[in-house]
Each structure stands twice: as structure tokens, then as C-alpha cells.
Amino acid sequence: MISTITLDTYKQQIGSGDAFNLSDSFNGRVGDEQVPLVVQFKERGLAHRFEDGLVPFLTGFVGSLDENDQVTAETGEAVSYVGTSDDVVGLGRVKMNLPGTMFPQEGTFYGFMGLQNTDGKRVTTFSVWFHVYNGNPDMYVNKAPFRSELQKLLDAAQTLVNTEGEQFKAAMIDWEQRVTALLNDVDGDVAKVHTTLTAVQTKLDGLLDKITQSDLLTKADLDTNLATFKAQIDTALTTITQIDQGLFEATDVDGGIPAYMGNPLATARAQVDTGLFNLGFGTDYHYDIGTSYNPFSASATVPSNMPDLWNSGLRKALNLLSLSDTLDAVVFNGDNTDEPAYSDVTEERKAMIKEQADFATTAFTASESPVFLMKGNHDNNQDQSATNHTLANAITDEDFAKLYHQADRLYGESRNGNSNYFYKDFPVKKVRLIGLDSYDLPETTTSDGTLVFNRFTTSGFQQPQLNWLANDALKVPAGYAVLLVTHAPINGTLVTNDASINHDIVKHILEDYVNGVSGQELTGTNTSVPVNIKYSFTTKGKIAAVVTGHMHTDGNATVNGINYVETRCSLTAGDSILQNKRWADYGTPLEDAFDLISVDVANSKIKFYRVGAGSEDVSYAQRQFKF
Known part of the structure; x- marks a missing residue:
């Protein structure tokens, strides 16, 4: 090795x-x-x-x-x-x-x-x-290149060229079994490996058929197929190696999970009822490698470790990810990163891309369940002066498709093209998880390249997403409950915010879904982001909750029969409830905050279990709602 x-x-x-x-x-x-x-x-x-x-x-x-x-x-x-x-x-x-x-x-x-x-x-x-x-002549000196276990198997296969008939058939079967055993030994329980093995099996079957049919198998035949086998198996082993190595890297972020998180995480793990649908939900980590910004500058002196409070966002993601083996899915709900404080906007964007890549790599390599990353207003890198508010300086939809692996559909989720919004079914638990992109505004620019819409200050939804929500995502199998996540609260529920576009359409669609309204047509009031959609729901649906972040606070409201639930930020520096008092929690279990959400479809109940800030307060430690 x-x-x-x-x-x-x-x-x-x-x-x-x-x-x-x-x-x-x-x-x-x-x-x-x-x-x-x-x-x-x-x-x-x-x-x-x-x-x-x-x-x-x-x-x-x-x-x-x-x-x-x-x-x-x-x-x-x-x-x-x-x-x-x-x-x-x-x-x-x-x-x-x-x-x-x-x-x-x-x-x-x-x-x-x-x-x-x-x-x-x-x-x-x-x-x-x-x-x-010393290369002592009395010692064995290996002048040949290093041969891995896989290469040794391929070497052994080459010797089969000199065998014929039934000897070849038996030897090739033995070789196939050794390859399979090698792949199993590295614990490669991933879809790509199984696909590779299936392809190898097909090739082997073809060779054995030639023997069975007394068709002469030439050396060229074998050489060609061995080359194909090698490429396929190398790809499979690389996949496994990268996954295993990624797990190691992710858990080593800034020293990994600190000892003081041991008991809270163990207690949280014991709360998980695997018979229910369980979602790990973390929001507003604001991972930032280059700032000492004080959100409450009028009320407190900036502590010397303020940069650590921002930078720890990536490490804290490991807390939730460490429980992923007990969960059906994990959602990081936006504002995963913050904008680093660079005077050079070009360098700022490079640093922001690195932050996003760091966060995504950690999430995707350390999670043992499907993990989805939503985008928030800070993730877009659009908190710029008017002069610098250009598409070139922003993190674009195309960037997110690559950074968050949206185009890859890693977990078989449904998306509208390469959209940030998605849905994923969990048939055993009868839950459909829907993620909405609440910063889905056009990337149109003026003649000088300035963005028309500012995704930092304004939340909104465009026609394609709204039509997808009504006519695809909410076409749910019978007996299912729906759980929705999105970064910004829907206007008119937990907040009233004039700086929002087409939120009323989202709210209307959800209410029509739970009421089973048919033959509906909605037209938006914002002429800059026009909407006109038609849909029909023939039966009443169940929405367990719409879960959001963004406000850095905890809250809940039931509006027209739908639960809207807010979870506070993981960010230690920016807690809207405790404000600067939470700064002292850095280095303790209260420096983080995330929820374990369980959905009991049979009994129409949804529960929220808090880890970190809020767990010390009965109002937020364990919340439960009927739906």
C-alpha cells in the first residue's frame, strides 16, 4: 500500500x-x-x-x-x-x-x-x-515500477493469452472473481462501481461466449478487451478512492468536530426515529475567510476573535453532516457563505468562488445521505456598489449549477434543467422534499453590464419556477406529505417585505394545493418579472411545513392552514435574537445552530429538534406542529 x-x-x-x-x-x-x-x-x-x-x-x-x-x-x-x-x-x-x-x-x-x-x-x-x-548487491533490488493490487490482477490476466479452451474459460472466471473481490474490499458501495462491474461482466460474458461457440479468440481480441477492462476498473477504483479520500478531507476541516460537540451530537443522534422521515436542516452559516465585520457595530466592541466566528462556518457544517447516516436527507438552506471583505472586486469574486467550492466539497464528500444546497442572498456575491454590481462580478446561475452539482443530479432528484430548485421523493417514508430558489431573478443587464435586479436585496421567483412548482413539483403521489425548504420566508407569512417579487404567487399556489383548487389561473402584478400560469389540483394535499432561514431568528406561524417555520442562523456573529451576547458562545456547543426535522405522515405531525443555540430555550429546543 x-x-x-x-x-x-x-x-x-x-x-x-x-x-x-x-x-x-x-x-x-x-x-x-x-x-x-x-x-x-x-x-x-x-x-x-x-x-x-x-x-x-x-x-x-x-x-x-x-x-x-x-x-x-x-x-x-x-x-x-x-x-x-x-x-x-x-x-x-x-x-x-x-x-x-x-x-x-x-x-x-x-x-x-x-x-x-x-x-x-x-x-x-x-x-x-x-x-x-544502500542498494546492496546481496539484497533484492526491485527495479520494476510499483504494481498495485489492481495492476497485479491485470498482469495475471495477460498470462491468459497463452491458455486455450476450457483452461482459458476457467482462468477468466477466476480473474473476474478476483477483480470483483478487489472492488468489494475497498467498500465501493456506490452506483458508479456497480455500473462498472455490470459493464465488465458483459464483456466477460462476450469472451466466454466465444469460447463456448468454439469461435477462435485471438490475442488481439483479448488485448482489446483487457484494455477496456483496465479503463473501466481504474475508473471505478478512482471513484471509490475519491469518495474515501473526500470523507477524510472533509472531516479534517480546521481540526474536525471539536470535543465539546460530542455530547450534544450524541444526544441528538439518540432523538432520531428512523421510522419517520428525518431531515437535517442548517441555514445561514455565512462561512467567510476574509472578514471581521460586526453586524451589531452600534452595540458592542468587536472582539479580537471575530474573524474566527465567521471562518468557523465551514467547520460547523461537520456537526450536522456527522449525523447524516441517521437522516434521510440534509439541506444547507442558503447563505452558506458570506462575501469576503476585499477592496478588489475581482479578487473578492475569486475568494467567494473558493468559499462556495469549499462548502460544497465538504457537504458532498462528508454526507452519508442526499445533501442539497440552496442559495441565499449572500451566496450570489451581489452586495456591491452600483459601479461594481455587474454580472461579471456576481456568482451566476451557471456557477451554481457547477458548484452545487445541480447538473449532475447526484441523488436522482428532479430539477428544471440545471436549476437550484428541486424535488426528491422518499417513497418508504411517503415524503416529497421540495427546495425552492427564493433568489430566482433574471440575470439581465443594462447596456453597460450592470445587473437590472439585485439578488442581495430582493427575493423573487420567475415564471419557469412557479409553473414547475404548480404543474410538476406539487403533482404528488397519493398519501404523501410535502416538506418545502427555501432561504427567504414567503412574504405575508413570517415577514412582510415590500422588496419581494411574486411571493404572493407562491403563497397562492401552496394554499390552492392544500385546498384542492382546480381550474386556477394566476397572473403576477410585477411587469418586470411577468407570470401567468394555469394549474389544477383535483385533491387536497398535505404540506408538513415550509421551512426557511434568512432572518437569523427563530419563529413560526400558521397561515391559511400551512405551517411556516423559521430557524436561526448557525453564524455565531450574527444571531438576531441574542446579537452580540452570542459571541461569547464561540468555543461551546451553542456556537452552532441547526434542526433535526422529523415528519410523521401517518399522524400528521412535524417535530423540530434543535442542536446548538436555542436548545437552551424551551421555546426553540423542541417544536411540534400538526398539519
């Missing part, structure tokens, strides 16, 4: 004059060739993204240590290796197959490892050392 060495540019637990000791994971031997050195580069606990064509390099000297415990030109021989893009294997990892020239003599390698761009400019550089042992 190849050991992966992890180097984090923000977590060097060494002094500036020291070097990383790699010898526990890697050493060389004189005479070895193609020696695999696998390194994972991280930034703040997250995988390096290898932008701008970065490739790995290793350079230094091999020889004797001097009085400073280093090897220099005076005591060693210079060696170097510069990789290519082929060395980059994904999720922050590189695999360098080092040539024998890197191990010219016995001694210690001492030098530098890192990444450089195509111009040779070095970034992310680390001082490292490891041993190079």
Missing part, C-alpha cells in the same frame, strides 16, 4: 528552520526505479485545487548531513524531479514516480518539495528530508 503524505500550507507544525520528516512514510533505495511518492497538498484543511497548471517538483541533495543537519552541494549530489499534469490525480493529491536518478547514493535526501506553474515559478514549497538506503 502506498502511504499518502499530507502537507498543509496553513498548518505547518514546525519551526521556520525545520524540515518535514517523510521517513515514516517514504524512503528510497539506490537502484530503485519509478518509486511512487504520493503527496496530498492542502490549504486550511481542504484539498489544493491545482489551478493555473501547477505540477509537483522535488529538488535537493543526497549525501551526508552537515553540522546543521542538512545536505548541501558540499556534502551531497544534486538531484531533481519536475512532474507533469499526469502526476495530478485529484483531490489535492499528486503521485510522482521518481526515477533512479533521485537515488544516486546512500545517505539522506534534503531539499524542497512543492508545486510550480508552467513558467517554473514555485508556490507551496516545503523543506523535506528522507533516507536513501
